Amino acid sequence: MTFKSIRGTKDILPSETPRWQYVESVVRTVFHRFNYKEIRTPVFEQTSLFARSIGELTDIVGKEMYTFTDRSDDSLTLKPEGTASVIRAFIQNNLGESQPLVKVYYLSPMFRQERPQAGRLRQFHQFGAEAIGSSFAETDAEVIAMAIEIYRQFSIVNCELKINSVGCEKCRPLYKKTLQTELRKIALQLSPDSQRRIEENPMRVLDSKNENDIRLTASMPLITDHLCEECSSHFEKVKSLLTSFHISYIVDGRLVRGLDYYTKTAFELTSNELGSQDALAGGGRYDLLTQELGGKPTPGIGFAAGIERLMMIIEKKKLLNDLDIHPTIFLAAADTTSRAWTLEKTIALRTQGIAAEADFLNRSLKAQMREADRQNAAFVLVVGAEELNKQTAVLKNLRVKEEREIPLAALAKILTE
Numbered sequence: 001m002t003f004k005s006i007r008g009t010k011d012i013l014p015s016e017t018p019r020w021q022y023v024e025s026v027v028r029t030v031f032h033r034f035n036y037k038e039i040r041t042p043v044f045e046q047t048s049l050f051a052r053s054i055g056e057l058t059d060i061v062g063k064e065m066y067t068f069t070d071r072s073d074d075s076l077t078l079k080p081e082g083t084a085s086v087i088r089a090f091i092q093n094n095l096g097e098s099q100p101l102v103k104v105y106y107l108s109p110m111f112r113q114e115r116p117q118a119g120r121l122r123q124f125h126q127f128g129a130e131a132i133g134s135s136f137a138e139t140d141a142e143v144i145a146m147a148i149e150i151y152r153q154f155s156i157v158n159c160e161l162k163i164n165s166v167g168c169e170k171c172r173p174l175y176k177k178t179l180q181t182e183l184r185k186i187a188l189q190l191s192p193d194s195q196r197r198i199e200e201n202p203m204r205v206l207d208s209k210n211e212n213d214i215r216l217t218a219s220m221p222l223i224t225d226h227l228c229e230e231c232s233s234h235f236e237k238v239k240s241l242l243t244s245f246h247i248s249y250i251v252d253g254r255l256v257r258g259l260d261y262y263t264k265t266a267f268e269l270t271s272n273e274l275g276s277q278d279a280l281a282g283g284g285r286y287d288l289l290t291q292e293l294g295g296k297p298t299p300g301i302g303f304a305a306g307i308e309r310l311m312m313i314i315e316k317k318k319l320l321n322d323l324d325i326h327p328t329i330f331l332a333a334a335d336t337t338s339r340a341w342t343l344e345k346t347i348a349l350r351t352q353g354i355a356a357e358a359d360f361l362n363r364s365l366k367a368q369m370r371e372a373d374r375q376n377a378a379f380v381l382v383v384g385a386e387e388l389n390k391q392t393a394v395l396k397n398l399r400v401k402e403e404r405e406i407p408l409a410a411l412a413k414i415l416t417e
């Protein structure tokens with residue numbers, strides 16, 4: 001019997017990990033520049049945390065979560081997104097006590113049982129950030145600017161930023177009613193999913209990807225025309241701040257996003273370098289979430305981005321192709337005595353901070369030279385009885401095809417230089 005990875009999951013292989021590590025380090029660097037600090041939350045949580053925050057009627061909670069009962073009969077769920085856990089941790093650890101604005105970021109695997117396709121996995125990875133404690137539009141603009149800055153670091157500058165305001169508890173209920181009334185009139189012509197959503201979450205009908213739904217709902221009232229004074233002026237402020245940051249955007253009154261906790265600002269970054277799954281990142285404001293999860297009322301805003309989707313663009317544009325981990329030196333042995341010496345020396349060099357490799361498979365000298373090449377070592381040193389006797393050997397620089405005789409005792413010093 002052989003085993004295969006679970007459908008929708010992927011091994012990230014040694015040939016790919018240098019790129020992942022590099023991307024992760026750039027992401028961290030940008031977050032640090034914006035003064036966000038890392039938070040690491042567990043990979044699973046109580047199921048009700050997600051049901052409560054993301055919303056019982058959303059696709060994620062309704063049909064995508066990896067939920068299981070553990071041996072104590074507790075219902076647990078692998079996290080499908082990051083915000084709920086971060087807010088749970090914020091409340092549980094009183095993070096808001098010592099500072100009025102908590103800025104945190106995370107990099108983490110996420111789990112959703114979606115239909116796998118290019119750019120859509122069941123275990124995928126996100127980086128994301130949350131700013132908890134500011135109700136001001138300045139923070140919305142900062143978070144959006146930060147997301148865009150991360151992509152700019154990879155020369156991905158042509159992504160599209162869509163923004164919307166989904167209103168608040170004051171204006172949204174009224175708008176929902178108006179929309180519902182209009183949608184009911186055309187209900188029978190809509191897709192089954194949209195028909196169901198008219199009653200459950202009418203705003204999601206406008207977000208439908210179904211061509212016919214899009215056409216039929218083209219002239220429906222939009223939330224942007226039904227915002228209360230507070231939401232409207234907040235939205236205006238966000239837009240003018242983005243403009244002052246030289247960030248271009250498209251107002252999309254149909255953008256709702258699949259999580260129920262959003263209030264006011266919602267945004268999405270898409271790229272035409274991707275196929276049908278073109279969303280790079282999404283986020284928004286969630287001013288009622290902390291309170292909903294049992295904490296003191298605290299406004300917040302954040303975003304999350306798919307790392308696999310960023311990787312797809314990086315691969316497509318052939319960026320970061322030269323990131324490989326390779327030995328600085330390969331110590332090749334010409335005979336049995338010198339083999340023992342090369343192994344000893346290799347370990348010694350490693351403890352001195354030098355990436356060294358030798359032959360651990362008892363291969364011929366010729367095979368060792370091939371291996372040094374294959375490993376892309378910067379230098380190779382061939383040692384035999386004669387070299388050990390004279391305590392000198394020829395150090396070959398494989399990059400510039402140069403060689404020089406060096407005293408064996410000086411090897412570490414020369415390589416460090």
Ligand code: AMP
Pocket residue numbers: 081112114119120121122124125126258279280281282283304305306307308309
């Ligand atoms: P969301 O948490 O749904 O707002 O998603 C934020 C971002 O995560 C999306 O824009 C995608 O880049 C990425 N993402 C979401 N779901 C998946 C998935 N199933 N597979 C890969 N990436 C995903």
